[in-house]
Amino acid sequence: MKLTTCPHQKEVRQLMARGQWPAACTTELRAHVDACRACGDLVLVAEAFQQARAESLAAARPVSPALLLWRAQLRRRNAAVERIGRPLLGAQIFLFAVVVVAAVEFAGFEAHSGASWATWPFWRDWLAQLPHAAASQWASLSSGPLAASGWNWMLPAFVLATLALLGGAAVYLATDKR
Amino acid sequence: MPWELTLPDALLHASPGGLQQAAGAGACDPAMENEAFTVFYTRSSRPLWAYLARSSADPALADDLMQESYVRYLCAAGAPSIVADGEAAARLYLFRIASNLLRDHWRRPRAASIEEVPEEFFAARGHETQSDSRIALEPALRQMKPRERQLLWLAHAEGYSHREIARVMGLSAASIRLLLFRARRKIAALLRAPAATETLGRKS
Numbered sequence: 001m002k003l004t005t006c007p008h009q010k011e012v013r014q015l016m017a018r019g020q021w022p023a024a025c026t027t028e029l030r031a032h033v034d035a036c037r038a039c040g041d042l043v044l045v046a047e048a049f050q051q052a053r054a055e056s057l058a059a060a061r062p063v064s065p066a067l068l069l070w071r072a073q074l075r076r077r078n079a080a081v082e083r084i085g086r087p088l089l090g091a092q093i094f095l096f097a098v099v100v101v102a103a104v105e106f107a108g109f110e111a112h113s114g115a116s117w118a119t120w121p122f123w124r125d126w127l128a129q130l131p132h133a134a135a136s137q138w139a140s141l142s143s144g145p146l147a148a149s150g151w152n153w154m155l156p157a158f159v160l161a162t163l164a165l166l167g168g169a170a171v172y173l174a175t176d177k178r
Numbered sequence: 179m180p181w182e183l184t185l186p187d188a189l190l191h192a193s194p195g196g197l198q199q200a201a202g203a204g205a206c207d208p209a210m211e212n213e214a215f216t217v218f219y220t221r222s223s224r225p226l227w228a229y230l231a232r233s234s235a236d237p238a239l240a241d242d243l244m245q246e247s248y249v250r251y252l253c254a255a256g257a258p259s260i261v262a263d264g265e266a267a268a269r270l271y272l273f274r275i276a277s278n279l280l281r282d283h284w285r286r287p288r289a290a291s292i293e294e295v296p297e298e299f300f301a302a303r304g305h306e307t308q309s310d311s312r313i314a315l316e317p318a319l320r321q322m323k324p325r326e327r328q329l330l331w332l333a334h335a336e337g338y339s340h341r342e343i344a345r346v347m348g349l350s351a352a353s354i355r356l357l358l359f360r361a362r363r364k365i366a367a368l369l370r371a372p373a374a375t376e377t378l379g380r381k382s
Contacts, residue, residue: 045362048334
């Protein structure tokens with residue numbers, strides 16, 4: 001289809017947009033529109049669409065703008081919550097990975113030492129000797145090169161930090177879903 | 179109290195459809211935002227609904243898409259501000275959102291059949307179908323492609339220029355010129371032969 005335009009189309013379009021067609025147009029222009037296919041199409045289509053628009057505007061039943069403002073606010077709030085929750089999810093995954101790695105390391109170490117760690121007597125004995133083992137470890141560290149260098153405060157600080165981290169993680173993981 | 183409710187307002191209103199971008203501190207006043215939006219909504223909602231209803235030929239869908247268009251406009255980060263950019267720019271942006279929603283709807287496979295539409299829908303809207311222009315235009319529009327219906331409505335009902343239609347439809351102005359010329363010629367032929375249109379409409 002070849003695109004054919006008429007120089008009068010712009011004038012006709014402006015008259016229609018201003019609502020002055022056909023009352024305010026010249027006899028020559030009206031005669032031209034009757035003869036010109038492009039202008040005739042334009043007038044026919046524009047009149048039909050403008051009449052349809054007027055009817056549709058009357059038929060529209062818009063809801064209250066307050067409802068839309070509320071829905072938009074709700075959606076923004078949800079998006080903000082999601083944005084904040086993204087790093088927290090990353091932290092959860094990281095903590096879970098740390099716990100899994102620690103558990104695997106521990107299991108591997110105990111399996112390597114030949115202990116039957118899957119049985120209750122093993123854990124009973126382990127718990128019983130834990131204070132003695134800790135005390136002896138502390139004594140060896142206190143008299144070791146770390147203590148000599150004046151950095152012996154680091155060990156309890158590290159232990160406390162680890163306990164705080166794991167405690168916080170445990171509390172968070174336990175309460176997050178709720 | 180849930181912790182989500184304690185979120186700071188600055189975070190929640192990070193992208194309020196350009197309303198916050200309005201110049202001056204007063205524009206950050208929620209009451210003023212609401213007032214500006216209410217005025218804009220009052221002026222633009224009916225033309226937008228008309229565009230959606232005629233392009234989709236489905237008033238119920240037009241209701242849904244109109245609400246979704248406004249909500250997306252209010253949540254959009256780069257939306258033009260009603261106060262700073264003007265209502266015309268905001269309206270153009272809104273029509274663009276609505277056009278994209280229509281396009282998404284047409285791309286999706288149809289899930290609902292005519293039997294699933296409630297009876298009261300037809301009862302409520304029945305009186306509108308009796309008007310003369312519907313009788314003349316509806317069968318012709320039914321034979322047009324969705325994009326042609328959009329183009330014709332934007333050009334001849336809304337009075338948008340080729341460049342404005344191009345922005346709404348996401349096409350070039352040169353393409354709009356050609357597509358609009360073809361669509362106008364096609365619908366003019368259909369409007370000139372209403373009897374033939376009726377017959378074709380019933381067959382399709």
